[in-house]
Structure formats: C-alpha cells, structure tokens
Amino acid sequence: MRDFTLELEQRKQAGLYRTRRQISGPQQPALTSDGRPLLSFCSNDYLGLASHPANIKALRDALPETGLGGAASHLICGHHDAHHQLEQRLAEFTGRSSALFFSTGYMANMGVISALAGRGDTIFSDRLNHASIIDGCILSRAKIRRYAHGNVAELEAMLAKASGHKLVVTDGVFSMDGDVAPLKELARVCRAHDALLVVDDAHGIGVLGPQGRGSIVEQGLSEEDVPVLIGTLGKAVGTSGAFVAGSPVLMDYLIQKARTYIYTTAMPPAIAVATCASIDLIEQDDERRRHLRELVAVFREEASSMGYELMPSRTPIQPIMIGDNWAALELSRALEERGMLVTAIRPPTVPEGQARLRVTLSASHSRADLDQLLEALSQCRHLVAQTDVAV
Secondary structure (H helix, E strand, O other): OHHHHHHHHHHHHOOOOOOOEEOOOOOOOEEOOOOOOEEEEOOOOOOOOOOOOOHHHHHHHHHHHHOOOOOOOOHHOOOOOOHHHHHHHHHHHHOOOOOEEEHHHHHHHHHHHHHOOOOEEOOOOOOOOHHHHHHHHHHHEEEEEEEEEOOOOHHHHHHHHHHOOEEEEEEOEEOOOEEEEEHHHHHHHHHHHEEEEEEEOOOOOOOOOOOOHHHHHOOOOOOOOOOOOEEEEOOOOOOOOEEEEEOOHHHHHHHHHHHHHHHOEEHHHHHHHHHHHHHHHHOOHHHHHHHHHHHHHHHHHHHOOOOOOEEOOOEEEEEEEEEEEEHHHHHHEEEEEEEEOOEEEOOOOOOOOEEEEEEEEOOOOOHHHHHHHHHHHHHHHHHHHOOOOOO
C-alpha cells in the first residue's frame, strides 16, 4: 500500500507542503484570514468586482426569479434563459459569433481541448501553460509537443514537421509570470501551417484591451485569427464560471463533444445574471483599469529600486523571483507578520528552482495600501539574496 504519510512528510521537508487559509467575510483587499486581519495582495480579483454592490444586488434580485441551483445539466433541463443571455453577452463582449458557458475554467480547458483533439492528432503547448491546459492535453490522448515558453520559431519548426490535425494552445496571460503571449506571431504560424489556435485568456479578460475585452482584442486579432477563445469569470469579472467563444459550428460541436459541459450540472442561473451585470461594469469603467495600471507602474519602480528581481510583466501579476522554496516561504511569512498576505508559489506550480512571491494588484487597492506593501518589502529586503535591479 502506498505510504501517504511518508509522501506528506517528504513534501514538508522539501518546503512544498501546502495548507489552506480560512477567510471570513467578502473577498476584498482587507481580509480576515484565520481570524487575523491582513491586507491581501494575492487575489485574482483584478478589478475589485467580486464584492461590488451592483453585482451583489443583481444576484440578490435574480434569485426569486431563477431559484438557487442549476438542478440539471444544460442538455437535460438546466439551460436557463439567464445562461443563454450570458452566452450572448459574452459573445458580444469578446467580439465573437457565439459562446458557451462552463462551470469552471478548469472544466472549460479540459472539455474544449479534449473535444478538439484526439488520437492521431498533435497538440502543441507552451511549456508554461496552466495545469488545466496540460491536463486537457493529456485527456485528449493526442500526441503532445511542448515548445519553449513564447518561442514562436521553435513552434513553427515543430509545426512544419507535423502532419494531420494540429492544435496550438496557449495562455493569453501566463498566470505565474504575468507576461502576455505573442499572439500575433502565433496566429501567423498557425495560419501558415493549418493549425487551430486556442487561447485561454483567463487573466486577460477584463484587464487588457479596449474596455477590458482581453489580450486577443488588444493585439488586434479577430475570431478568424484566433478561432477558439477560453476565459474565466472568477478573476477580473468577479463572479464564477467560465466560457469558450468562437463560431456557431464550433459551439455546436462542443455541445456534442465536450464531456465537462455535457455531464455536469449547470451553474446557478443567478450567477449568470450577476455576471452580465459585471460585464456591464467592465465595459463602462476605464477608470478602474487606469488606476490598476498606475499601481502596477509604481510597484515595479519601487520594488525594483529595492533590488527585488521582478519578471517582465505589465499585468496585475507581478512575481518577485526568489528561487529557493524555503526563502520564498520565509519572505511570505515575514510579510504576513507585517500584515501583508502574499503567497509563496513553489513547484510544481512553477519550475524547480523558480519559487517566487506572486504579488497581484487590484483596482480595489488604494495607493496607501500599496505603500504599506512597499514599506513591508523594504523592511524584509535583507531576507532575500541581493540581485541585480530588474525592471
């Protein structure tokens, strides 16, 4: 029998053991974690909409009309008017022909990738893609080729040698590094080599592009350039669920083939109503994105001037590279002692030797909040080996 206790102890010894925090109250910068007040800089609520009064009101007002649960799968009797309206709204927002509402981002990636590729096909995946993309590739049973992070030349060489149905899949914004994929170049090589391009823009939707329409729109690409767009709603949108958007034929195909859509209970319809309200806020509120960009700029300037090693990110994801697992944990704990919640990210979430603190900024953070974090980082600088200043 497998020795689970031994494996857990080995994880503890390697600095890889993980624990859960118990959060009280709504998701916002000022959190109560395990009974202690902390200022959070590790949430994906990039626009501060998870606790927005208008979204809460939309959810509350919808409940008498929609009820609470989804009750059945979309293909039985669970596809509510509210779900359908959200799909139409998502298609309009992303500039796509149609959309399909999934329960989670993980389920969307698993279902879409495994539906669009199978035995005898080849999937080309960026080495730093999210775990849900990796698992979707494995589930498909297609041949998997991984190309070096963002290396379009290497990808093109691989595509040139491949035959049969080819699928290229990438994050739009990489969740642990914060950088943006070279989507224009990826679209070019996919057209040249007859490959289907799939982009998971989980961390770009709401933040990047005009009116927060995402990294694909920001780079001026159309549905023809990027046929398959996947996005989540639990990050900048502030609610829950996920979606895939593309042509009506593609959506129909996924309704027939995506197992994580077919065989799961539909999300609560009231969540769909609240999500529509949140998308309205995202479209109308450029000020939130402007404030967020200012916070990012200030953080990068101040943290790099202290000698912290930052990664080349212009998004709200601002990792501080540490390297060693225990050093990352020590810095995280030192910041927590000063009232700051910044999570240490360790393998296998990131490659071996690349442990880091993943600082995430939100439009709900004030400049005073950021100043508190910067002061805490200044006080803890001695805990991290000196590095060259990185901007």
